[in-house]
Structures are given as C-alpha cells and as structure tokens.
Amino acid sequence: MRIRREVAVNASGESDAGTLAWLRRLHRSHDPEEGPFSICMHREDACSVSMTEVTLVNEKAELTYHAGLPCQASDGLNLSLPIKRKTYLRRLAP
Numbered sequence: 001m002r003i004r005r006e007v008a009v010n011a012s013g014e015s016d017a018g019t020l021a022w023l024r025r026l027h028r029s030h031d032p033e034e035g036p037f038s039i040c041m042h043r044e045d046a047c048s049v050s051m052t053e054v055t056l057v058n059e060k061a062e063l064t065y066h067a068g069l070p071c072q073a074s075d076g077l078n079l080s081l082p083i084k085r086k087t088y089l090r091r092l093a094p
C-alpha cells in the first residue's frame with residue numbers, strides 16, 4: 001500500500017491531476033514497475049481484473065465498466081442514468 005500511495009502522491013503533482021484522463025492513467029500505471037505493488041496489479045497467481053468508473057456530473061450519473069487488466073482496457077460498457085434530485089431530497093426531509 002505504501003508504494004501505491006507514493007505513486008498516487010507523485011502523480012497528484014501532474015498538470016492534469018484530478019481529471020478523468022489522469023485517473024484512468026493512474027489506474028493503468030505500473031509505477032514504479034509492473035508487479036504486485038503497481039496500481040494495475042500483476043502477479044503470477046493474481047492480477048487486477050477490471051476497472052469501474054462512476055462519474056457524477058450535474059444531473060447525470062455514468063458508470064463505465066472495463067473488463068480485464070486496466071492497462072489493456074478499451075472503451076468498456078457504459079451506463080448513464082439521470083439523477084432525480086427532488087426524489088432524493090424528499091427522502092432526507094423530516
């Protein structure tokens with residue numbers, strides 16, 4: 001975990017830190033090297049098997065599922081749902 005944390009902290013200084021492109025790049029990274037401690041994890045007996053993104057923008061929620069190793073992920077399966085704010089607020093009201 002310490003190695004992954006250091007990689008994430010170092011990446012947080014990149015000019016596009018916090019963007020979706022940066023997050024995808026971080027989750028596909030093999031820094032400091034491909035193996036059991038890289039964020040995209042590779043071991044002989046185990047590896048990362050998928051990557052799921054949840055994006056909330058304005059009134060829309062998107063979920064994108066990428067099957068397989070994150071470093072080899074392509075476009076993935078995408079679902080988009082509207083957020084019904086009024087329904088959510090009504091449930092919280094006393």
Ligand SMILES: [Zn+2]
Pocket residue numbers: 028029030040041042069070071072
């Ligand atoms: Zn990988």
